[in-house]
Amino acid sequence: MKRFACPSCDHEVFFDSLTCLGCGIDLAYDPDSARVEALDGRPGCDNRAEIGCNWIARKPEEGAFCASCALTETIPDLTVPGNDLRWRKIEAAKRRLIYSLLRLDLPLVSRAGNALRFRLLADEKMPDGRVQRVLTGHDDGLVTLNVSEADDDRRERMRTEMGERYRTLLGHCRHEVGHFYFDVLVAEGGRKAEFTALFGDPDQDYQAALNRHYAEGPPEGWEDRHVSAYATTHPWEDFAETFAHWLHMTDGLETASAYGLVSAPDPYARGPVEPLAQAWVPLAIAMNAMSRALGQPDLYPFVIAPPVVEKLGFIHDLMADRLRSAA
Ligand SMILES: [Zn+2]
Ligand SMILES: [Zn+2]
Ligand SMILES: [Zn+2]
Structure with missing residues (x-):
């Protein structure tokens, strides 16, 4: 930022x-x-x-909303107490996401005609007493977010139960659009062979992979190749996680540079990814040390192993046409 x-x-x-x-x-x-x-x-x-x-x-001819709010197709039921605040928090996180997408001039509609859009839904109690759960996820450009993620206590409980190191609204936004940009930049962009060499076969059975992940957990030594445990689930999830981290790194470095905390290359300028990763890792270590000094959990609780830098490099390369030429 x-x-x-x-x-x-x-x-x-x-x-x-x-x-x-x-x-x-x-x-x-x-x-x-x-x-x-x-x-x-x-x-x-x-x-x-x-x-x-x-x-x-x-x-005026495009409607009364801004470029970010216009992408929200469904807002939560505002007659439910608390949903106005949940909506507010999610849109605030989403605007940070959209800031990056617009700065990169990323397409908001796929070649297949799927538009990126969001629906913010809550779990619903059915007449028979069962609860219809809303799953956060992506499908052909449509990102569904469960608004309960906006409740700090609920999100933190989920994070602990799932054994995750990090769970935020902005992280969800960045991860879910990663799936959309797999479709747009990798599948439609003719980059599937390169993708497969780095991330694995995206056509392997997704449901079987999810079931295995939830039954067995991540394989031992996952940190040597993946940015998070969840990234080991399936090559799609690895891409979405890595895409989110590319955005964390880009936005984090732009912010740190703006405040004079690092001297790093402009992350929105064209160039190799390595100098960005080399600036990001020590910055993340320093941020975590600051967090600990103030009694807070690590700000960026991740390790970026060399194969992860390579995957970040693939995403950086997908963006190359969208990054300003440095000259
Ligand atoms: Zn707005
Ligand atoms: Zn995902
Ligand atoms: Zn003023």
């Missing part, structure tokens, strides 16, 4: 600022300029009052 300043008084403002704390003017993020600007009579997103979305509305 870049660093932002108020266009009127130059006070530091943030990606999600609605007003400037320095001079009090109303602010809006404009994804076209990638800047926080004065709202100044321009129409803000129709969700501005309701969930604090600070993005500018798209062109």
